Amino acid sequence: MNHFFGSSFLKETDFSAAELNYLIDFAIHLKHLKQQNISHHYLAGRNIALLFEKPSTRTRSAFTVAACDLGAHPEFLGKDDIQLGSKESVADTAAVLGSMFDGIEFRGFKQQTVEQLAAKSGVPVWNGLTDTWHPTQMIADFMTLKEHFGRLQGLTLTYVGDGRNNVANSLLVTGALLGVNVHIAAPATLQPTAAVQALANQAAAKSGAQLLLSTDPAAAVKGADALYTDVWISMGEKVDVAKRIEQLLPYQINKQLLQQTGQESTIVMHCLPAFHDDQTLVGKKLAAQFKLSALEITDQVFSSSQSVVFAEAENRMHAIKAIMAATLGNLFIPTNFFE
Template sequence: MNHFYGKSFLKETDFSAAEINYLIDFAIHLKSLKQQNIPHQYLAGKNIALLFEKSSTRTRSAFTVAANDLGAHPEFLGKNDIQFGNKESVADTAKVLGGMFDGIEFRGFKQKTVADLAAYSGVPVWNGLTDDWHPTQMIADFMTLKEHFGSLEGLTLTYVGDGRNNVANSLLVTGAILGINIHIGAPNELQPTASVLEIAQNAAAKSGAQILVTEDVTAAVKNADALYTDVWVSMGEDVDYDKRITQLLPYQINEDLLAQTGKEETIVLHCLPAFHDTQTTIGAQLLKSHHLDALEITDDVFQSTKSVVFQEAANRMHAIKSIMSVTLGKPFIPESIF
């Protein structure tokens, strides 16, 4: 029996700790099959709609390659191809797509949009990122931690930077569900909302995870097995860049901050893209005005052996493959693991 079949993955709380752990382990298994060139076409003959309100490199690539590897046919529909409530309601669009496609991925702004797609389409829907949550990223992130450390048990992950964005929300809640200690280092006005913190605290009460949210970056990174950061301004966010950079510069991942974990084996994660040098037009403009050579992470750390960011990025595909396989395909899953 497939425990997941027909379910959507819209936010981290959709699945239990046992289910999230299974998705991570199955992703590692599928990665091994791919490396050995062993076919795994669990979705042969299926058609997948990829809906993108926001532009994407990793998410679009990961869903496309994952679908192809699984024997499915992905169809990309960008913001100019679909109405997303402008000329046709999300509910009507969902019903139309659900009548043609076997599964739907959505990457965009409102969590309500992806929830409505799931409610009205009648097929599994996967959240490729909204303003609130980034669940497919989480399976890749915790997969990367498990590959590196061999186990997730007892780990402490510290996120530094903008603590209210979708990645911070998702890390906080996923870590709490899995029993991993999660620290958030961020200025007071950029800390997780009370509602997100409540979800995490409720999950942590069951799992035993320790949660720390603090302005004190030194306290946040102490004893961290992994440091994680993200861009300081999210896609589509209208903010004062100068103020944000000044606010978050103390939370930059650099050699000094890495040393403050007190652990030699600390690794560094970033969901990308990263402003670690001046090789991007946006990065170059921001850095020049502040006389900096990096923003949220310095180039020496980003390029170092401590950094697992490109392993993490490649794992997006295996993680997404795991999620699509179990919710839309029928791989054998032992019931005993739940």
């Protein structure tokens, strides 16, 4: 019996620590199979719809390659190809796609949309990102930590920057579920919501994870095994750019902040894309306007030997492959395996 079969993957709190650990370990296994060129067509003959309200290099590439590696056919449907909520309701779209496709990925704005797709389509739905949660990123991130340190329990991960965004939410809750200590350093107005904190505290009470929310980046990074940051302005967010940069500049991951961990073994993570230099149109514009060579992370740290950002990016594909195979493939996973 496949414990996951037919399930959707919408947010981390839908799963136990044992289930999340299984997906992480399965992703590592599938990565080894790919490295050895051993085929693993768990989804042969399946058709996968990839719904994108928000564009993404990594999510689209990861789902496409993962589907192909699993023997499935992926079909990309961008924001101009789908009518979610404009000319056709989410429920109607879900019913139509569910009758044609075996699984649906959604990357967009509202968590409510991905929840509706799962409720009305009748097939597994995978959350490629919403404004609230980023669960496929979490399997990749904690997979990266496990590969690097050989364990998860008892590690300390510190996130610095915008503490209200989907990545911060997901890191706090997932770390709490898995027994990883999570520290978040952010301005008082950019801390995770009370609801997210409550979910994390509830999970931490069971796992023993130590959670710290602080406005002091130096205190939050002390003893951290990993430092993590994300862009300071999320896609589609309407903010005063100058004010946001002024707010978050003290939370930039630079050489000084990295040294304040007090550990030479600390690794640096970022879900990408990153404004670590001026080699992009947006980077050039911001550099000229604010006289900054980098925003959330300096190039010195981003390009250092302590950075695992590109290994982390590759792991998106292996993690997504594990999620799709577990929920749509005919794998033998005894139910009592998770008891």
